[in-house]
Amino acid sequence: MFNQNHLSNIAARREQISRIVVTAQQMRDIEGRIFAAGMPVAALMEKVAGLITHRILELYPRSQAPCVGILVGPGHNGGDALVVARELHFQGYQIAVCSPFSKLKDLTSQHAQYVKNLKIPVHESLEPLAECDLFIDGLFGFGLGRSLFSPVDQIVNQLNEWSQPVVSIDLPSGLHTDTGEVLGTAVQATQTFCLGLWKLGLLQDQALDYVGAAELIDFDIPLADIQAILETPKIQRITPESAIATLPLQRSPVTHKYKQGHLLLICGSRRYTGGAILTGLGARASGVGMLSIAVPESIKPLLSAQLPEALIVGCPETESGAIAQLQLPEKTDLSSFEAIACGPGLTVDAKPIVQEVLDSDRPLVLDADGLNILVQLDTIPSLQHRQAPTVLTPHAGEFKRLFPDTPDPTKDRITAVLAAAEQSSAVVLLKGARTAIAQADCVWINPESTPALARGGSGDVLTGLLGGLIAQATSKDLPLPEIVATAAWWHSQAGILAADERTEMGVDAFTLTQYLMFVVNRFSDFNS
Numbered sequence: 453m454f455n456q457n458h459l460s461n462i463a464a465r466r467e468q469i470s471r472i473v474v475t476a477q478q479m480r481d482i483e484g485r486i487f488a489a490g491m492p493v494a495a496l497m498e499k500v501a502g503l504i505t506h507r508i509l510e511l512y513p514r515s516q517a518p519c520v521g522i523l524v525g526p527g528h529n530g531g532d533a534l535v536v537a538r539e540l541h542f543q544g545y546q547i548a549v550c551s552p553f554s555k556l557k558d559l560t561s562q563h564a565q566y567v568k569n570l571k572i573p574v575h576e577s578l579e580p581l582a583e584c585d586l587f588i589d590g591l592f593g594f595g596l597g598r599s600l601f602s603p604v605d606q607i608v609n610q611l612n613e614w615s616q617p618v619v620s621i622d623l624p625s626g627l628h629t630d631t632g633e634v635l636g637t638a639v640q641a642t643q644t645f646c647l648g649l650w651k652l653g654l655l656q657d658q659a660l661d662y663v664g665a666a667e668l669i670d671f672d673i674p675l676a677d678i679q680a681i682l683e684t685p686k687i688q689r690i691t692p693e694s695a696i697a698t699l700p701l702q703r704s705p706v707t708h709k710y711k712q713g714h715l716l717l718i719c720g721s722r723r724y725t726g727g728a729i730l731t732g733l734g735a736r737a738s739g740v741g742m743l744s745i746a747v748p749e750s751i752k753p754l755l756s757a758q759l760p761e762a763l764i765v766g767c768p769e770t771e772s773g774a775i776a777q778l779q780l781p782e783k784t785d786l787s788s789f790e791a792i793a794c795g796p797g798l799t800v801d802a803k804p805i806v807q808e809v810l811d812s813d814r815p816l817v818l819d820a821d822g823l824n825i826l827v828q829l830d831t832i833p834s835l836q837h838r839q840a841p842t843v844l845t846p847h848a849g850e851f852k853r854l855f856p857d858t859p860d861p862t863k864d865r866i867t868a869v870l871a872a873a874e875q876s877s878a879v880v881l882l883k884g885a886r887t888a889i890a891q892a893d894c895v896w897i898n899p900e901s902t903p904a905l906a907r908g909g910s911g912d913v914l915t916g917l918l919g920g921l922i923a924q925a926t927s928k929d930l931p932l933p934e935i936v937a938t939a940a941w942w943h944s945q946a947g948i949l950a951a952d953e954r955t956e957m958g959v960d961a962f963t964l965t966q967y968l969m970f971v972v973n974r975f976s977d978f979n980s
């Protein structure tokens with residue numbers, strides 16, 4: 453009987469699976485449970501390779517890629533590749549195999565034997581595959597334990613030089629499964645079919661030049677086996693569903709502006725006026741009920757002209773044009789706001805202001821010069837004194853200044869951001885191509901972005917957006933790191949949308965603010 457419930461359970465499971473990120477060891481343990489439960493290793497390899505073959509038939513039809521070169525390593529990644537070789541052979545592709553290892557795991561060796569018996573040519577070197585239109589990289593998967601050495605490193609370098617399309621099975625051979633580090637050399641894939649669950653290394657910035665378009669091949673790992681293994685750190689991919697679920701999309705029919713959150717932005721200086729405007733426009737897009745923006749008195753008219761709906765608070769300024777002192781309207785103090793976001797364009801001359809907001813009992817976002825001043829005030833003790841949550845939004849340079857004692861964020865961003873969150877008790881958002889957000893022992897990774905966002909002012913937009921979301925969320929009791937994750941996702945999706953329409957060169961920070969609302973519109977169905 454047709455069971456609608458069963459189908460929606462399958463869809464929900466797929467979505468859950470797409471959020472999970474694993475290390476090599478976790479994958480090995482999960483795989484171990486499946487095999488211990490009775491799934492034959494060979495059967496699983498057949499299933500996975502069948503799914504890969506199916507995608508290759510769709511993406512690279514025989515008419516476009518008649519001749520396919522298959523690179524085979526010693527382990528089960530090589531076994532997968534040999535099954536794909538066999539199946540593509542039966543579909544009429546012309547196949548040539550390069551298998552440079554003399555010793556193969558048993559199952560891989562059996563597949564190699566059968567492929568040879570089918571008269572598919574198997575070579576030790578790559579040269580005979582020079583005329584192939586497409587390559588399948590099955591050299592190493594999550595079992596790679598050390599740097600590539602001769603002759604495999606030369607094979608990989610030669611393959612990269614040929615610049616033909618390459619499909620990597622599980623991950624590009626040569627990448628560390630957890631850190632994404634290049635171990636000697638690595639395959640530059642056009643497409644990576646990640647098997648079963650997302651491997652952490654594919655979501656690390658340093659891997660991105662090698663991964664190409666990444667796609668998950670879901671082979672129905674039972675959720676119970678995953679849950680039995682995954683403890684901490686818990687690493688999650690942000691999905692449209694998870695992001696949209698945290699947005700304050702629905703308002704009560706009877707409400708008023710102060711019930712929709714009141715955000716205080718503290719930003720700008722005579723030197724940096726644009727940062728304040730962009731932060732304000734980011735906050736505007738968040739839908740926040742009330743927006744107050746504290747700036748130096750002399751730039752108040754500029755802000756008022758750009759953000760007529762906001763309450764612009766002109767403050768006394770230093771000789772250099774930074775805010776000298778917060779001068780809030782009568783009967784208002786910092787506790788009047790649901791959230792404070794502070795930093796863009798401040799200059800480091802606004803040090804007393806940052807001290808004041810750190811001392812407040814309000815949720816606080818610190819960015820840009822707010823972070824530079826925090827370093828001067830001594831990061832960890834300043835944060836540990838806080839009575840309310842703090843969100844820090846550094847890029848890698850600011851991160852290193854804030855947290856000199858964590859692992860290098862350019863080598864392993866996830867370990868670094870986890871260490872920073874643990875040391876500071878703050879929510880730390882480490883900006884990058886794959887922005888990572890950590891609190892305690894949990895990390896959220898934004899899996900999609902665009903280099904179009906590598907542009908002055910786009911971080912200011914994020915600060916405003918984030919502040920506005922936090923201000924709205926406090927009344928709704930939503931978990932803070934998930935709101936931060938949503939802001940990061942929303943911001944990057946707006947960049948993607950804008951770049952699609954205007955090219956990557958066309959996404960200046962002001963334009964970005966204009967695309968934010970379209971993202972919610974486009975994805976709001978995910979919430980129903």
Ligand SMILES: NC(=O)C1=CN([C@@H]2O[C@H](COP(=O)(O)OP(=O)(O)OC[C@H]3O[C@@H](n4cnc5c(N)ncnc54)[C@H](O)[C@@H]3O)[C@@H](O)[C@H]2O)[C@@H](O)CC1
Pocket residue numbers: 479483496497500525526527528529530531532557591592593594595596597598599600601621622623647648
């Ligand atoms: N996890 C799963 O449930 C599944 C895994 N499968 C495949 O199995 C793969 C993992 O298989 P394996 O554990 O056999 O690992 P790999 O196939 O990644 O390779 C490990 C083998 O390479 C050798 N090796 C490691 N580093 C080397 C180096 N630098 N130079 C030379 N040799 C080196 C190891 O001694 C070992 O024999 C996955 O990536 C995936 O492709 C699939 O077959 C089906 C399902």
Ligand SMILES: [K+]
Pocket residue numbers: 529589590591592593620621622623624625
């Ligand atoms: K591979």
